[in-house]
Amino acid sequence: MAKTSTRDRMTNEINAGSMADIAFLLLIFFLVTTTIVEDKGITVKLPPWSEEEPDITKLKKRNVFSVLVNAQDQLLVRGEPTRVEGLRELAKTFISNPNKDETMSEKPTKAIISLKNDRGTSYDAYLMVYNELKAAYSELWDELSQRRYGIPYSDDMPFAYRKAIREEIPFVLSEAEPTAFGEE
Amino acid sequence: MGKFSKKRGKAKPEVSTASLPDIIFMLLFFFMVVTVLRDAELMVKVSTPYASELTKLEEKSLVNYLYIGRPTQKYIATYGTKPRLQLGDKFATISDIPLFLEKHKIKVPEARHGQITSSLRVDGEVTMGIVSDVKTQLRKSGQLKVNYSAKKDPNAKN
Numbered sequence: 652m653a654k655t656s657t658r659d660r661m662t663n664e665i666n667a668g669s670m671a672d673i674a675f676l677l678l679i680f681f682l683v684t685t686t687i688v689e690d691k692g693i694t695v696k697l698p699p700w701s702e703e704e705p706d707i708t709k710l711k712k713r714n715v716f717s718v719l720v721n722a723q724d725q726l727l728v729r730g731e732p733t734r735v736e737g738l739r740e741l742a743k744t745f746i747s748n749p750n751k752d753e754t755m756s757e758k759p760t761k762a763i764i765s766l767k768n769d770r771g772t773s774y775d776a777y778l779m780v781y782n783e784l785k786a787a788y789s790e791l792w793d794e795l796s797q798r799r800y801g802i803p804y805s806d807d808m809p810f811a812y813r814k815a816i817r818e819e820i821p822f823v824l825s826e827a828e829p830t831a832f833g834e835e
Numbered sequence: 836m837g838k839f840s841k842k843r844g845k846a847k848p849e850v851s852t853a854s855l856p857d858i859i860f861m862l863l864f865f866f867m868v869v870t871v872l873r874d875a876e877l878m879v880k881v882s883t884p885y886a887s888e889l890t891k892l893e894e895k896s897l898v899n900y901l902y903i904g905r906p907t908q909k910y911i912a913t914y915g916t917k918p919r920l921q922l923g924d925k926f927a928t929i930s931d932i933p934l935f936l937e938k939h940k941i942k943v944p945e946a947r948h949g950q951i952t953s954s955l956r957v958d959g960e961v962t963m964g965i966v967s968d969v970k971t972q973l974r975k976s977g978q979l980k981v982n983y984s985a986k987k988d989p990n991a992k993n
Contacts, residue, residue, distance in 0.1 A: 667856065674859040681866035690892040692883075692954065692984040700974040722962075770964035774957050777966075778884045778983055785888040829967050 693782060698825075714756050716745045716764045720780055722771030722833020735779055742787035746820065759791070759820040766826050771833020788822050795819060875924040879904035884959040886985035897950050898982075899939040901932070903965055904958035918961040920969060932972045956984040 718738070719727040726733045728741055746762045748755040756762035764784055768777050789804065795816050796804040804816065881904045892898050902921040906914045910926075920927050922935045936953070943951060953973060957966055973981060 670856040671852070671859055674856055674863055678859055678863040678866065681863065681870050685866055685870045690895070690898070690954065690984070691889040691987065692892070692982040693886055693888055694890045694952070694980070694982045697970060697974050697979040697981055699977070699979065700971070768963050768967075770962060770967060772963040773959065774961045774963060774966055775884045775959035777963050778886060778959075778985060781983070782886040782888050782985075789888055829963055831964070834962070834964050 693778065693785060695781075710763060711757075711761075713754055714761045714763055716742060716756070716762065718764065718766045718780060718784070720766075720768040720772045720776055722769040724773055724776035726780065735776075735783060738780065738783040739787045739790070742784055743791060746787065747791055760818075762823065764824045766824060768829050769833050770829050770831045772829070784824060785822075788820065791820050792816050875900075875921075877902065877921070878907060878910050878924075878926060879919055879921050879958070880907050881956050881958045882960075883956060883984045883986055885988040886983075887988055889985060889987060890982070892952060892954060892982060894950075897943060897947060898952050898954050899936065900954045900956055901935075901969060902956045903961055903969065905961070918958070918965050920965065929968050929972050932969065933976045936973075936976050936978050950980070951978065952980045952982050953978050954982045954984050 717727075717729055721727070726735060726738065728738065733741065742764065745755050746759050748758075766780070766784070768780075792804040796802060796808070796812070799816075800808070800812055802808055802812075804813070806813075879902050881902050903918060904921075905916055905918050906926075914926060920929065920932075922931055927935065936951075940948060940951065955966070955969065970981070973979070
């Protein structure tokens with residue numbers, strides 16, 4: 652009986668004074684090993700591999716928006732030398748064709764962007780061009796979404812809306828096998 | 836005057852440190868969550884280009900990384916200055932890609948195999964030749980979801 656009474660009197664407590672030290676140690680470990688990487692990028696869906704190349708010559712010429720990037724990172728859009736800055740607008744007018752131009756796409760669903768680069772093209776230039784083309788599409792999606800639903804196009808909008816927009820203006824970008832004039 | 840000094844002398848003002856562990860734990864958890872343990876040392880110089888149309892890679896476990904760039908100073912003597920591919924923690928050739936993808940696939944549950952994304956972390960100065968070869972190999976291996984790693988342009992218009 653005497654024993655229990657002593658136990659009762661003693662309050663059994665773990666000394667938590669060193670808790671902070673332990674936590675500090677862990678904290679410093681994670682501080683040192685941390686690399687806050689921004690994992691962002693342009694997501695692309697590659698076409699499945701096939702031996703023969705898709706033949707774009709069968710398509711009507713007015714529906715094809717050809718973009719060529721050479722080894723000097725110069726642009727040739729539909730036979731005209733162009734700068735990257737103007738590419739987005741060109742692509743947008745080509746796809747939507749607001750003035751029903753005879754030389755531009757019949758309708759957005761028929762529009763095809765054909766991108767061809769050289770093996771000597773710098774990755775910087777290639778990605779910049781790709782980014783502009785993608786931006787042209789996303790601006791068109793945004794405009795359509797604003798017009799029809801009154802909300803900006805985003806990943807958070809209802810899936811049905813997004814699907815409808817993507818069906819109206821599908822993203823079609825065909826990449827040809829690169830030429831090899833400027834290989835390093 | 837005397838009154839004041841007396842009071843001060845009696846009560847020892849001390850900041851309570853009882854909540855210190857909690858604060859530290861909070862910081863600790865924050866860093867634990869945002870931490871990505873770097874599994875591979877980068878042997879190639881990779882400085883990704885800027886872009887505006889970015890999507891975020893959500894689940895780290897569903898992503899495998901392919902690095903392309905020029906070897907860093909340390910490896911120039913052994914591997915030269917031509918752009919090279921790095922898979923995991925070693926230099927690799929294009930033909931090593933299928934095995935690399937397969938090794939990553941085993942770690943992912945079968946139902947989610949379709950969601951695996953390959954993140955291409957490519958240096959901006961590299962020419963497209965090696966990138967095209969890698970792309971072709973990825974297509975041949977049936978790995979079609981690809982993400983060109985890029986940084987958000989700090990002085991972009993939108």
